[in-house]
Amino acid sequence: ANTHNSPPSPTRLPLLGNLHQLGSFPHHRLQTLAQNYGPLMVLHFGKVPVLVVSSADAAREVMKTHDLVFSDRPKRKMNEVLLYGSNDLASSKYGEYWRQIRSVSVLHLLSTKRVQSFRSVREEETARMMENIRECCCDSFHLNLTDMCAAVTNDVTCRVTLGRRYCGEEGRKFQKMFLEFGECLGAVSIGDYVPWPLDEVIEEHARNGRDGGVDVDSEDQSDFVDVLLSIEKNNTSDSLINRTAVKALILDMFVAGTDTTFTALEWIMSELLKHSSVMHRLQDEVRSVVGNRTHVTEDDLGEMKYLKAVIKESLRLHPPLPLLVPRKCMEDVKVKGYDIGAGTQVLVNAWAIGRDPSCWDQPLEFKPERFLSSSIDFKGHDFELIPFGAGRRGCPGVTFATAIVEMVIANLVHQFDWSLPGGASGEDLDMSETTGLAVHRKSPLLAVATAYQRN
Numbered sequence: 093a094n095t096h097n098s099p100p101s102p103t104r105l106p107l108l109g110n111l112h113q114l115g116s117f118p119h120h121r122l123q124t125l126a127q128n129y130g131p132l133m134v135l136h137f138g139k140v141p142v143l144v145v146s147s148a149d150a151a152r153e154v155m156k157t158h159d160l161v162f163s164d165r166p167k168r169k170m171n172e173v174l175l176y177g178s179n180d181l182a183s184s185k186y187g188e189y190w191r192q193i194r195s196v197s198v199l200h201l202l203s204t205k206r207v208q209s210f211r212s213v214r215e216e217e218t219a220r221m222m223e224n225i226r227e228c229c230c231d232s233f234h235l236n237l238t239d240m241c242a243a244v245t246n247d248v249t250c251r252v253t254l255g256r257r258y259c260g261e262e263g264r265k266f267q268k269m270f271l272e273f274g275e276c277l278g279a280v281s282i283g284d285y286v287p288w289p290l291d292e293v294i295e296e297h298a299r300n301g302r303d304g305g306v307d308v309d310s311e312d313q314s315d316f317v318d319v320l321l322s323i324e325k326n327n328t329s330d331s332l333i334n335r336t337a338v339k340a341l342i343l344d345m346f347v348a349g350t351d352t353t354f355t356a357l358e359w360i361m362s363e364l365l366k367h368s369s370v371m372h373r374l375q376d377e378v379r380s381v382v383g384n385r386t387h388v389t390e391d392d393l394g395e396m397k398y399l400k401a402v403i404k405e406s407l408r409l410h411p412p413l414p415l416l417v418p419r420k421c422m423e424d425v426k427v428k429g430y431d432i433g434a435g436t437q438v439l440v441n442a443w444a445i446g447r448d449p450s451c452w453d454q455p456l457e458f459k460p461e462r463f464l465s466s467s468i469d470f471k472g473h474d475f476e477l478i479p480f481g482a483g484r485r486g487c488p489g490v491t492f493a494t495a496i497v498e499m500v501i502a503n504l505v506h507q508f509d510w511s512l513p514g515g516a517s518g519e520d521l522d523m524s525e526t527t528g529l530a531v532h533r534k535s536p537l538l539a540v541a542t543a544y545q546r547n
């Protein structure tokens with residue numbers, strides 16, 4: 093007898109499968125489909141079966157109970173071409189190579205200790221951003237906060253990974269490259285290899301002779317290229333960290349880290365501009381912690397409970413990667429009584445889970461207060477809030493990202509009062525989303541800053 097028990101599936105077309113049902117905002121359509129078919133359903137993208145996970149409970153089954161089985165990533169043609177043949181961390185298949193580069197990242201690049209060692213970089217780049225705003229904030233000048241958030245994220249990432257900022261002509265070269273790179277990742281096919289100035293950067297580091305001479309465990313401020321070259325040079329025979337792995341890992345920091353972090357900043361500022369009472373409560377907290385000093389330092393952040401609640405609430409409603417990063421099932425497995433076959437791809441709809449009325453009271457309201465009396469966090473233990481994923485493949489950059497986000501937001505609301513151009517009311521702010529891997533605001537966030545006068 094056939095005992096195979098597949099999750100429910102919407103009817104599909106012979107060739108497209110369910111692809112035609114996804115529309116421009118797959119996370120929205122998949123939420124609607126899940127309301128009819130349940131928190132575990134199987135769609136077909138062409139011929140490929142895709143398990144779509146849409147509740148906290150089902151996400152826990154996939155990313156905790158059966159995490160190992162679901163720790164692979166689907167192979168994407170684009171990654172083979174662009175990301176040094178899937179040698180990067182995010183798209184690497186589950187196995188020994190992934191284990192080694194993951195452990196290098198977690199221990200040496202993204203650890204709490206390493207993130208703390210770059211405190212002065214975040215402080216300087218945040219100060220530079222505030223200075224730029226101060227220069228513009230006269231006569232109701234409209235700032236493009238979207239661009240400014242992108243710039244600060246990019247500058248911090250450049251300094252931490254490559255050792256310096258890239259501005260002017262050089263900066264444009266980098267920016268153009270990332271732009272092309274992003275477009276290619278979304279495209280169906282590309283003709284040629286994307287030119288990549290990373291070779292030059294690595295050569296420069298090697299010429300300066302720091303490779304091999306860095307204590308990879310120390311708290312000194314070696315950039316990621318230095319650390320990785322050291323690890324490469326001091327290789328043991330079973331190490332798989334070669335020059336290609338070094339490049340792929342550096343690239344990962346930009347591809348996985350910058351667009352996501354800057355998206356988070358952009359949505360947080362949007363929600364604050366939309367909800368002036370939340371903005372004022374946050375400003376009260378930040379200004380009372382900082383007292384008479386001119387700016388927020390990282391030491392102040394620990395006391396800012398409401399700031400952390402604002403960030404959580406924004407990531408709940410606007411996870412930068414609404415469907416996380418696809419996973420792949422490595423062997424046949426039973427999940428909540430359903431049979432899932434090896435090779436099935438997996439999408440977790442973190443966006444829908446963050447808005448699920450069975451987890452959240454008034455789910456569509458922006459109410460950071462809900463987190464003040466709750467221990468729910470986004471570190472991958474509470475499955476109703478998983479903007480960073482969870483488990484073995486969960487985001488290793490959480491500490492790195494939150495350090496930037498807290499610092500930038502705290503300073504933005506401490507040093508300035510904010511309003512919308514033309515005195516528009518927050519309710520009128522357009523919150524439309526773009527389509528794409530990371531979901532941005534459709535229109536850039538324009539705002540007017542007024543320097544805050546301490547008395």
Ligand code: HEM
Nearest residue numbers: 182348349352353356416417480481482485486487489493
């Ligand atoms: C707000 C900012 C960020 C968000 C929302 C975010 C989100 C995510 C998500 C959803 C995943 C997939 C998790 C899973 O499959 O369970 C991921 C993976 C990853 N993230 Fe992040 N991320 C952010 C910032 C960063 C930063 C700053 C870095 C590095 C500097 C980073 C590096 C990575 C890497 C390397 C992976 C792949 C891990 C693996 O496959 O083993 N992320 N991130």
